[in-house]
Amino acid sequence: MTFEDIRAAAINEWDSLEKSDQVRIYLGSATCGRAAGAKTISDELEEELQKRNISAVITQVGCIGSCYLEPLVDITKPGKPRISYGNMTPKKMVELVDDYIVNDNPRPDLALGSIGEGSVEGITDFFQTPMLKSQVRIILRNCGFIDPEKINHYIARGGYSGLVRTLTMTPDQVIEELKKSGLRGRGGAGFPTGQKWEFCQRAPGNEKYIICNADEGDPGAFMNRSLLEGDPHSVLEGMVIGSHAIGASQGYIYCRAEYPLAIERLKIATDQMRKYGFLGKNIMGTGHNFEIVIKEGAGAFVCGEETALMASIEGKRGMPRPRPPFPAIAGLWGKPTNINNVETWAAAAVIMQRGWEWYSQFGTEKSKGTKTFALVGKIERTGLIEVPLGMTLRSIIYDIGGGVLDGKEFKAAQTGGPSGGCLPQSNLDSPVDYESLAAAGSIMGSGGMIVMDENTCPVDIARYFISFTQGESCGKCVPCRLGTRQMQKILQRICNGNGEQGDIEKLQKIGETVKTGSLCGLGQTAPNPVLTTIRYFRDDYEAHIHDKKCPSLTCKDLIRFYILPDKCQACLICLRNCPAEAILGGKRMIHVIDQDKCTKCGTCFDVCPKKFDAVVRVTGEKLDVPDEPVPMLAGKA
């Protein structure tokens, strides 16, 4: 079969799905959908359809990125656009089957938006809704649309045409195209991809390897997972393209073990590629041989670092080694090796499909193209987004993300994970690109963006990250192994209210030592979250150390919870919910928190009905409230 035959058959398959005269139902089946309960929805759906004897085409799709709306279900009736429904419950599912599938009421009250041609009264175009409107979805173009387990869906939407084009070009031409596109590595450091490929291609040696870094160790990030789950072929196409350009006959995907679904989808996808002759011996009759092996990580953050990752593939402890020699000269088993992030490979594929001119129209002068971000934390609309590089932080957080959760005050956005830093309010109008983030003391990283509000304590965040890197340090370099430990100790005591004069300076000094005295990126960047929070939120540090106050009301040892006697309605809710059984009270008896028993978990604060608002959280002060339950004043509710 030629590629033209394959493509014709794929388009045929896709069209017959798109134009089917049956009802089509798309179920979000990525990890976030599953976490939100997609399975119960799909069970319910199948049962309901069966009961009513309705036949429908059900397609499992990846994630469209609006994770806060999961579980998501889309329904297309013949001749109508696709309509998305979010936050599905079994009850809503039954209603939709009755109202929309059986009858013809699309339930605009439940709909999020419509997708595709045509419109439905009362329902807006999903892509014109605030979260999606200003996104530019290139890498994520297929996520949520195609069945990731069907290679034909990918091909029908232009997939593998980049590979076909690549195979007609010389390796030099491919590298030139990548260079012109301006693509930079999406795994963290932002090294120009074309140049990286060139180093490896020029390196002496017949045996070369390429690696896809799918370790995604940055806690709070899931861009790579979503892409692998939602559109695995886009990454795999990029790898085959790279193998031709670099002259590699063997590729590895190093995927974190916490991503079982991504691994499963990669296995299915590579089997399909072999059947079509996109992988294996004599790829598409060109004589090029290339194989891919999927390696499962074993839970070590440092294995995201390239030399540690290679040691891990070789079956060793994942400890980084000095560079040079760089992997391009001596990598896996001492052979020239090129390693790129998941998203970088996917970008390479789309560049070869659509050309460098097209790709480079997006982004800024030095940061071309788009970048995916995992927008999470204290934000209204959490999810996976893709924007042109250079968009301001404000647009991302307010336009796309809908602003800070519950209308609270924005405190900072953390990018770059444990290697990155916190961007304060004053950075809201800076563009998000490699240079601007570096200037602000953070890094682009792989795309985790965690929003923090007035109740997120920067000192606690610094302590959190240092504890993380301390635990993940491989132990090879003393400054990293012991320096992070000392920093953790100091930060811990500051959070506990035992901070001392001079602690801030000590943190800075140790931080600089760890940065300069470590071999790999883990140690070199580990102090960043501490140093940037000191830079932007020094007041918070000072308040902890000198006033024993946590202005964000987060650090347990520095806060207290009280029940205000004049507001308490003796409703017993907090009393029953307190896991520490620290609340005293009774019917018509004003409740009181036993401060000795209180674990500061905040449950009472959360469960106290909004209309009463009787629980308060304070720092650095003691409120004068009764220590025993007292009868409510007569006349009260």
Add this chain to the structure above:
Amino acid sequence: MKEKITEIFTKFTDERDNLIPLLQKIQEELGYLPEESLKEVAKFLHIPESEVFGVGTFYSQFKLKPGGKKTVVVCRGTACHVKGGARIQKDIEKMLGVAPGETTPDMEYTLETVACIGACALAPNVVVDKEIFGQVNARKIKEMFAPAETGTTQD
């Protein structure tokens, strides 16, 4: 146990880079890595036992002690932390009476933590035997682990 390991060996070649996949497979079958199995692996791959131990102790995935019937994994990732993951962890620790890495005396639950499971948008997350529970809170945790004791009225 020995037969199981021998059986697993039939699926692998004795190349060094099979060490981690081998250990993963053994752990999948046996639930943990008994000391004996590590010695067998060393023999099979013709490498020193110390190297197998070195790898077995380096990666957080590997367990050298048997775990409980169910494994509870609390996410300690940044998104989960910001959304109160530490408190969730404390609640579960209290409920089960064990610290991360430990197993309840009745061998029912093993408690673990993980750096991130990639469902950050639904933080905070807890995984029980591979099933992910998103947006958990104190009440949900109580229901999950102490169904008999819940007397909450909050809705």
